[in-house]
Amino acid sequence: MNSSKYKYDSGLGSKKSLIIFLSPALLAILIFFFIPVISAFIMSFTDFSIYALADWNYIQFIGLDNYFRLFDDPLFWIALKNTFYFVITAGPLSIIASLTAAILLSSKLTAFKSFFRLSFFLPVVTTLVAVAIVWRFIYHPNFGLLNYFLSYFGISPIDWLGDPVWAMPAIILMAIWKSFGYNMIIFIAGLQNIPEQLYEAAEIEGANSWHKFHHITLPLLAPTTLFVGIITLIGFFQLFAEPYIMTQGGPLNSTLSIVQYMYQEGFRWWNMGYSAAIAFVLFTIIFTGSIIQLKMKKND
Amino acid sequence: MYQVGKIAVLFLIFILGCANSENDPTVLKFWAMGAEGEYVSQLLPEFEKENPNIEVKVQQVPWTAAQEKLITAFASDKLPDVFQLGNTWVPQFHSLSAIENLSEYVEKSTSIDESNYFPGIWDTNVLDSTIYGIPWYIDTRVLYYRSDILKKAGFDHPPRTWDELYEISKSIKKVLADKNKYAIYLPSNEWAPFVIWGLQNNATLLKSNNSYGNFSSPEFKEAFAFITKFHKEKLAPIGMTEVNNVFQAFKDEYFSMYISGPWNIKDFKLWLTDSLENSWMIAPLPAPTDEYPGASLAGGSSLVINSKSEVKQEAWKLIEFLSRKKVQLEFYKLLNDLPAVKSAWMDSIFVNDKFLKVFYTQFLNVKATPKIAEWEQIAFSKIQQYAEYTVREVMTVDEALAALDKDINEILKKRRWLLDKNEQ
Numbered sequence: 160m161n162s163s164k165y166k167y168d169s170g171l172g173s174k175k176s177l178i179i180f181l182s183p184a185l186l187a188i189l190i191f192f193f194i195p196v197i198s199a200f201i202m203s204f205t206d207f208s209i210y211a212l213a214d215w216n217y218i219q220f221i222g223l224d225n226y227f228r229l230f231d232d233p234l235f236w237i238a239l240k241n242t243f244y245f246v247i248t249a250g251p252l253s254i255i256a257s258l259t260a261a262i263l264l265s266s267k268l269t270a271f272k273s274f275f276r277l278s279f280f281l282p283v284v285t286t287l288v289a290v291a292i293v294w295r296f297i298y299h300p301n302f303g304l305l306n307y308f309l310s311y312f313g314i315s316p317i318d319w320l321g322d323p324v325w326a327m328p329a330i331i332l333m334a335i336w337k338s339f340g341y342n343m344i345i346f347i348a349g350l351q352n353i354p355e356q357l358y359e360a361a362e363i364e365g366a367n368s369w370h371k372f373h374h375i376t377l378p379l380l381a382p383t384t385l386f387v388g389i390i391t392l393i394g395f396f397q398l399f400a401e402p403y404i405m406t407q408g409g410p411l412n413s414t415l416s417i418v419q420y421m422y423q424e425g426f427r428w429w430n431m432g433y434s435a436a437i438a439f440v441l442f443t444i445i446f447t448g449s450i451i452q453l454k455m456k457k458n459d
Numbered sequence: 460m461y462q463v464g465k466i467a468v469l470f471l472i473f474i475l476g477c478a479n480s481e482n483d484p485t486v487l488k489f490w491a492m493g494a495e496g497e498y499v500s501q502l503l504p505e506f507e508k509e510n511p512n513i514e515v516k517v518q519q520v521p522w523t524a525a526q527e528k529l530i531t532a533f534a535s536d537k538l539p540d541v542f543q544l545g546n547t548w549v550p551q552f553h554s555l556s557a558i559e560n561l562s563e564y565v566e567k568s569t570s571i572d573e574s575n576y577f578p579g580i581w582d583t584n585v586l587d588s589t590i591y592g593i594p595w596y597i598d599t600r601v602l603y604y605r606s607d608i609l610k611k612a613g614f615d616h617p618p619r620t621w622d623e624l625y626e627i628s629k630s631i632k633k634v635l636a637d638k639n640k641y642a643i644y645l646p647s648n649e650w651a652p653f654v655i656w657g658l659q660n661n662a663t664l665l666k667s668n669n670s671y672g673n674f675s676s677p678e679f680k681e682a683f684a685f686i687t688k689f690h691k692e693k694l695a696p697i698g699m700t701e702v703n704n705v706f707q708a709f710k711d712e713y714f715s716m717y718i719s720g721p722w723n724i725k726d727f728k729l730w731l732t733d734s735l736e737n738s739w740m741i742a743p744l745p746a747p748t749d750e751y752p753g754a755s756l757a758g759g760s761s762l763v764i765n766s767k768s769e770v771k772q773e774a775w776k777l778i779e780f781l782s783r784k785k786v787q788l789e790f791y792k793l794l795n796d797l798p799a800v801k802s803a804w805m806d807s808i809f810v811n812d813k814f815l816k817v818f819y820t821q822f823l824n825v826k827a828t829p830k831i832a833e834w835e836q837i838a839f840s841k842i843q844q845y846a847e848y849t850v851r852e853v854m855t856v857d858e859a860l861a862a863l864d865k866d867i868n869e870i871l872k873k874r875r876w877l878l879d880k881n882e883q
Contacts, residue, residue: 209530214556298700301639301701322698411853
């Protein structure tokens with residue numbers, strides 16, 4: 160009895176202090192996260208536009224109209240399709256690239272490790288605008304480096320950023336190059352946590368390198384891969400800067416991403432209501448994607 | 460004794476402080492964009508000398524973020540007293556009731572007079588027969604052309620009519636005989652030429668008090684079909700990625716004609732040097748009929764007063780100062796912005812410059828785009844989008860213009876609702 164009462168009191172006391180200590184953080188989250196999110200959610204049911212800034216009476220509640228309009232909006236579907244195209248291709252490719260790079264860099268046979276690690280990581284910390292200018296020249300149809308290289312294989316020049324078919328692959332290639340270094344560092348950290356003895360034991364049992372990779376590296380890297388997978392998914396769904404700078408969504412809207420469309424509607428044309436609706440659709444997609452990934456890992 | 464002295468000193472400081480604050484000059488906040496914002500401060504010492512009780516605080520706003528910044532400033536009640544607006548933005552800020560009606564100021568003014576401005580440019584600042592902005596500097600689009608290549612193609616003068624433009628283009632393509640060289644550059648991410656052609660053909664772009672799209676009208680359709688013909692017949696390049704640098708491309712004969720504004724004169728002069736120095740020129744735009752020159756766009760920037768400013772008289776004084784002939788000329792010398800006041804154009808620099816003479820002729824025939832808040836969105840997102848769809852032959856002219864009207868009607872839904880509401 161006594162002990163349970165004591166426990167109860169301490170529980171209450173610690174709860175109080177808990178709230179006191181957490182309140183600054185909670186307040187900040189409330190003001191800078193929950194209130195804006197809730198107001199955006201409410202806004203998505205209105206026709207908030209530039210006129211609303213002049214006079215609040217010009218705002219109408221229009222229920223689900225914004226969401227219905229989205230389903231009727233060909234540009235929204237194009238943007239959604241492009242974003243999925245990007246995530247589905249660039250996501251796995253980026254993870255494979257960073258895992259490969261991490262394994263190669265962790266190998267004892269690799270020389271100049273820190274040099275390579277630095278070179279692979281450098282794109283991550285370079286300003287995208289500078290990178291984009293360089294890549295625009297690499298992709299130039301007439302005197303670009305990529306077409307020059309391809310010409311040795313007898314491939315005729317491709318208008319990388321100007322052809323609706325090739326623009327997205329070009330963006331994907333650049334996005335992978337720009338981002339895989341970050342995941343690589345996380346994978347390297349993950350690889351270092353795998354005890355060396357496991358490999359030694361496997362070698363004694365006669366395992367070859369594929370066996371070791373398949374039965375030791377991959378399973379033990381699973382938590383890292385899950386983390387990298389979710390972070391990449393969330394990041395790639397928010398594709399914005401690359402097409403914004405390289406192609407402005409073109410040609411023929413073939414690189415228009417959902418975030419870019421949202422930005423245009425919201426901050427270029429001030430259709431805040433419509434833009435908020437797009438934001439919540441994107442939120443739902445990312446949320447569902449992350450949940451599915453988590454569930455899949457749990458079932459493993 | 461010591462104490463008393465200390466108090467006396469403090470009192471003295473207090474008195475001086477008060478006196479000082481009474482003589483404090485009125486602070487006038489002024490926002491200007493890009494290069495204008497950078498250079499205008501060089502003109503202001505003279506203004507402050509004439510008006511010792513006014514202190515102008517200039518803030519430079521980058522062009523790319525200007526509209527966003529201004530609207531955010533409006534939403535948070537932080538707009539400056541006087542600011543620069545691209546003249547197509549005037550309707551937007553008018554619809555927000557953010558800018559002051561200047562009719563009375565102009566009426567009373569001894570220095571600003573409507574007759575001293577190009578009518579087409581002045582008109583862009585007039586909404587419901589009321590003036591909201593005073594033109595500061597102006598621009599319009601003309602035809603840049605390579606006279607040497609036109610000569611090679613058998614023409615000793617720039618095109619005066621649409622038909623002639625087409626003929627010249629075909630000849631250039633034939634003479635240069637290179638699949639990587641084009642006659643004219645009409646990129647679909649520049650809406651201006653597409654709209655200019657429509658305006659030249661007397662198309663009404665929007666109908667019913669600017670509340671519905673009217674791009675399917677026969678006039679616009681004819682103009683749009685004409686201009687997109689250049690792409691379809693490979694007289695103009697379809698893509699935009701080949702041209703990383705228009706100056707280089709113009710020099711390399713990638714294209715021989717280009718429709719652009721005064722801001723490019725300086726760079727074309729820099730790129731086309733030595734033997735090419737006299738190989739290019741500019742001309743007013745061709746016309747659909749024989750009435751040369753054809754109309755162009757009335758562009759430029761205006762100065763406006765914040766309707767909530769507490770120092771409107773001072774703000775107006777600054778606008779008057781910046782509109783003086785002498786100041787406008789100085790401004791031109793600083794950064795080549797073309798003066799809005801006509802009297803400045805009578806100066807010897809202007810009369811003797813072969814390029815400026817062309818601009819003067821063109822300014823006499825300029826037209827405004829529809830003066831509604833949504834115009835920017837219609838032009839930059841929708842017209843460019845459907846121009847690209849047509850140029851790349853994803854859609855026919857008819858399909859593209861019908862889809863354009865449909866999208867515009869969706870954009871203008873709110874405007875129609877407001878018009879209805881205000882009628883009741």
